[in-house]
Amino acid sequence: MSAMELCDLSAYELAALIRKREISAVEALESTLERIELVDGRPGSLDAGEITAEDHAKVHAFITRTEETARAQAQAVDKSISEGVIPGPLAGVPYTVKDIFNVRGTRSTAGSRILSNYTAPYTATAVERMEKAGAVMLGKVNLDEFTHGSSSESSAYQPAPRNPWDTSKVPGGSSGGSTAAVAAGMGALSLGTDTGGSIRQPAAFCGVVGLKPTYGRVSRYGLIAFGSSLDCPGPVARNVRDAAMMLSVIAGPDRRDSTAVTIPVPDYTAEIEAGVKGMRIGLSPDFFKIQYFNHESGQMEEEPISDEIKQAVEQAADRLSEMGARVVENVPMPRTKYGIPTYFVISRVEVASNLHRFDGVKYGYRTPVPAEDLDELYRRTRAEGFGAQPKLRILMGMYVSAAQYSEQYYQRALRVRSLIRGDFERIYDPQGEYRLDALLTPATPTPAFGYGDVYGDTVLMQYADQFTVTGNHAGVPGLSLMGGLSKERLPLGIQLLGRDYDEATLLRIGRAFEVATEDAAWRKVRPQVLEGLS
Amino acid sequence: MSEEITRDLFNKLVDLAALELEEEEAEYIRRQLNDQLTAIAELAAVPLDEETAAAAHGVPYTADTRAPFREDNADPFERPEEILKGAPEVIDRYIIAPETPHEDLK
Numbered sequence: 001m002s003a004m005e006l007c008d009l010s011a012y013e014l015a016a017l018i019r020k021r022e023i024s025a026v027e028a029l030e031s032t033l034e035r036i037e038l039v040d041g042r043p044g045s046l047d048a049g050e051i052t053a054e055d056h057a058k059v060h061a062f063i064t065r066t067e068e069t070a071r072a073q074a075q076a077v078d079k080s081i082s083e084g085v086i087p088g089p090l091a092g093v094p095y096t097v098k099d100i101f102n103v104r105g106t107r108s109t110a111g112s113r114i115l116s117n118y119t120a121p122y123t124a125t126a127v128e129r130m131e132k133a134g135a136v137m138l139g140k141v142n143l144d145e146f147t148h149g150s151s152s153e154s155s156a157y158q159p160a161p162r163n164p165w166d167t168s169k170v171p172g173g174s175s176g177g178s179t180a181a182v183a184a185g186m187g188a189l190s191l192g193t194d195t196g197g198s199i200r201q202p203a204a205f206c207g208v209v210g211l212k213p214t215y216g217r218v219s220r221y222g223l224i225a226f227g228s229s230l231d232c233p234g235p236v237a238r239n240v241r242d243a244a245m246m247l248s249v250i251a252g253p254d255r256r257d258s259t260a261v262t263i264p265v266p267d268y269t270a271e272i273e274a275g276v277k278g279m280r281i282g283l284s285p286d287f288f289k290i291q292y293f294n295h296e297s298g299q300m301e302e303e304p305i306s307d308e309i310k311q312a313v314e315q316a317a318d319r320l321s322e323m324g325a326r327v328v329e330n331v332p333m334p335r336t337k338y339g340i341p342t343y344f345v346i347s348r349v350e351v352a353s354n355l356h357r358f359d360g361v362k363y364g365y366r367t368p369v370p371a372e373d374l375d376e377l378y379r380r381t382r383a384e385g386f387g388a389q390p391k392l393r394i395l396m397g398m399y400v401s402a403a404q405y406s407e408q409y410y411q412r413a414l415r416v417r418s419l420i421r422g423d424f425e426r427i428y429d430p431q432g433e434y435r436l437d438a439l440l441t442p443a444t445p446t447p448a449f450g451y452g453d454v455y456g457d458t459v460l461m462q463y464a465d466q467f468t469v470t471g472n473h474a475g476v477p478g479l480s481l482m483g484g485l486s487k488e489r490l491p492l493g494i495q496l497l498g499r500d501y502d503e504a505t506l507l508r509i510g511r512a513f514e515v516a517t518e519d520a521a522w523r524k525v526r527p528q529v530l531e532g533l534s
Numbered sequence: 535m536s537e538e539i540t541r542d543l544f545n546k547l548v549d550l551a552a553l554e555l556e557e558e559e560a561e562y563i564r565r566q567l568n569d570q571l572t573a574i575a576e577l578a579a580v581p582l583d584e585e586t587a588a589a590a591h592g593v594p595y596t597a598d599t600r601a602p603f604r605e606d607n608a609d610p611f612e613r614p615e616e617i618l619k620g621a622p623e624v625i626d627r628y629i630i631a632p633e634t635p636h637e638d639l640k
Binding site: 104117118119121122214215216229253255257258259260261262263293295298299300337338340341342344345352356359360361362363364365366371372373374375376377378379380382383386388391392394395396398399400408409411412413414415416417418419420421456458459462472473474475476500 | 536539543544547548550551552553554555559562563566567569570572573574575576577578580582586587588589590591592593595598599600601602603604611613616617619620621622623629631632633634635
């Protein structure tokens, strides 16, 4: 096996080879670092200057690379194994961290100028658990500023990430650096976050597996907050088994996050090969149409989703049916269309609250212009430190939660959220009409769109999340995985939505789908940036 | 374009949010806010009965899932110097900020 290929192995394979000492953790790391050198190009920076033609052909997943720490971690893993001690289930597996997590001693930017000089003094729980499991961190990967976007273009650190399948397309967002890195062999795993679809949507665009766990399944301690009632840290991986392994590591109660639930965490890999026989999997017509804001008419309009994505979902349903699942059609999810309007309100109120802490006093960026008083310091620092997306979201959050508008907007949105939750409770009710184990849907309305095609239109951009966002409102888990390739050779994403804390069933169904399609022609196609490399 | 957020209202919000905006940026953000309100307006048509409660979280928290409160003990951070290192201006372990706007009482 050449060193070039090690970085393309799954986390499961790498961990097994390293445990058996057939390869070393250092070899796995060096192979991955070599891949980064070949495909990633320059990391995102605040003063990027002109974006060149060469930049357009690279992935740009990283903001900060931590090669030296990674080498020390990999050497420690090898030493430990040579002494007969396995450090953990992910020993020696290279991974990346979305730059929205605090990792002690690393610059933790949230993709924003306002945290450009911030070095975290502590480590997020999910990262700490990856470290304890022996995983080797390659660095911090790029994202939309404060996770505010669906394309990763809004990062203050340019060049922003590009899609490894076609670098003229976006990788999705906000965990676009995570999904692009995993798709291009720059780490077998990545730690992302999902507030409205920020793991599942970019996973669909980049042809990888993305799992949003149930809200509260994974601690948010050390995560730079966006929407505190919606944020879910979760795995990005190249296959379902790897996502299951990673979730087993990062999930579980945490005394430092009171919203992390106390429910025991199963070994998510234990039942993964058990198949789907007897399971009830739903299809809903409410996930086969899209709403969008038409600038010409000034109205919201509705149309069917792309035929290719619809076919991918239908073919997935056929495969699962052939494997013994019962496919239940015409499952009503009538509140799906309220997902984005509700999100426009709830997430903005939460983010306005969360971003007030960035003021140029305690940490992070401070305006270099001398300020007469504290108010001026706040205004200048925030004006210079935040990009347009956080500013927009803060202003919307303040407007819709203001005393005179709150009843009309915020309180109403919280009540609509109850209705959205009700849609899910109805279809999973074991005594109800549908009694589903999971709902199968498209992950996104379209495949990856072109760089610059949507950026700037914040309404249209938000609607890229319309099939994922209801999962965040309801808190339920969601698994996004590749279901085929478009004629343009872009990944088509499918999604499984499940019951509270029942990630295991989603992973089982996802694995069954992988088995059913392992010989499909589209499984053999590699991302464009990897062609000709080995 | 919807004009729910007028220039005057917008300027008040900018002030409350402790922001300052260039004219071009302000116009872009105000236009986007009004476009987003067009989408949000969909919520006004959602039928809600009195029993529909507000949901702070999607997944309900129960006695079986909720973490118990921690003991109310002080848990000092072990490396305060690492926190102080991140502050823009520090003198003798005090974080320095400009004067708070105030009026002298007579």
